[in-house]
Amino acid sequence: MSYDIYKINPEFRDIMPQEIIDLEEKATWSSFREKPRGIKEISETKELLEEHSLCAGCPEAMALRYVLASLPTPEETVIVNSTGCTSLMFPHIALHTVHSLFGNQNAVASGIKRVLEWRFPDRQKDVVVLAGDGATVDIGLDYTLQSFFRQEKLTTICFDNEVYANTGGQESGMTAKGQVFKMAPTGKKFEKVPMWELAKTSGCHYSVNITASAPKAVAKVVREAILIAREIGPTFINIYTPCILEIGLNANDGLGEMKEQDKERFQLYKYVSPEAEAYLAQCKEKGLL
Numbered sequence: 001m002s003y004d005i006y007k008i009n010p011e012f013r014d015i016m017p018q019e020i021i022d023l024e025e026k027a028t029w030s031s032f033r034e035k036p037r038g039i040k041e042i043s044e045t046k047e048l049l050e051e052h053s054l055c056a057g058c059p060e061a062m063a064l065r066y067v068l069a070s071l072p073t074p075e076e077t078v079i080v081n082s083t084g085c086t087s088l089m090f091p092h093i094a095l096h097t098v099h100s101l102f103g104n105q106n107a108v109a110s111g112i113k114r115v116l117e118w119r120f121p122d123r124q125k126d127v128v129v130l131a132g133d134g135a136t137v138d139i140g141l142d143y144t145l146q147s148f149f150r151q152e153k154l155t156t157i158c159f160d161n162e163v164y165a166n167t168g169g170q171e172s173g174m175t176a177k178g179q180v181f182k183m184a185p186t187g188k189k190f191e192k193v194p195m196w197e198l199a200k201t202s203g204c205h206y207s208v209n210i211t212a213s214a215p216k217a218v219a220k221v222v223r224e225a226i227l228i229a230r231e232i233g234p235t236f237i238n239i240y241t242p243c244i245l246e247i248g249l250n251a252n253d254g255l256g257e258m259k260e261q262d263k264e265r266f267q268l269y270k271y272v273s274p275e276a277e278a279y280l281a282q283c284k285e286k287g288l289l
């Protein structure tokens, strides 16, 4: 199967910045690569332009690279995203992406998945939602949950920075109790919504809460979630990707913050339904994991 999904028009090649050429030649799904792709290659490959428009050192950009490097079949994957800092990265990657109206991402993804199944019955198409906590758990919560209730075969990944970052710092349901932001000066009055538990209760066959501190751990859950969504039903991953700007950290402090939270508020939570567990065992036997 070809990974040749991103090609520069030959007539424009000579005026393209090296970064763009690198994205074609060094992406792990690029056709020049013979080896199987994966997270181990991340230091020598490229899925996301370094000159993206997020703040320097933003953990969301880090997490996106890990997610992209972990997709089982990138050329057959459609990513649906929503407005927010996350959405600023998507023009800088070499993959099929759809930008939906803020909050609508799981409704749009459900439609795309159904049409792809109908249009390409012989091909395994993965639809992955990638959106912020404001989009997933706040304004879009109804659509998120409805896609779980309907057992849509999607993977939903929430980049949880615990704030509406792109609009300057309003609190979301995922903000921790007591947290103050520029545009939420009186402090959050109630606890963070445990979305990973809500996902389980609402019908997800796989639900994880994790930080983006360890690339291999992120890769493992992304792969498992996408494989389960293919056969069994909806899957959910909440990834803590702190907004270093809004919590007053420097560009190189994001990793340290995530490592600290691995031991505190973001200790690994993982739920796998019995059906999904059995399916993962089959995947392991087939060498898919």
Ligand SMILES: Cc1ncc(C[n+]2csc(CCOP(=O)(O)OP(=O)(O)O)c2C)c(N)n1
Binding pocket: 083, 084, 085, 086, 101, 102, 131, 132, 133, 134, 135, 136, 159, 161, 163, 164, 165, 166, 167, 172
């Ligand atoms: C329909 C609609 N409502 C509101 C907005 C304004 N808006 C843009 S980004 C954003 C916040 C996004 O927060 P989150 O989903 O947590 O992503 P983050 O920026 O934190 O990564 C909001 C409210 C919009 N663009 N469209």
Ligand code: SF4
Binding pocket: 053, 054, 055, 058, 059, 060, 085, 161, 165, 166, 242, 243, 244, 245, 246
């Ligand atoms: S505002 Fe926060 S979440 Fe947005 S790019 Fe900057 S550090 Fe990342």
Ligand SMILES: [Mg+2]
Binding pocket: 084, 132, 133, 134, 159, 160, 161, 162, 163, 164, 165
């Ligand atoms: Mg957010």
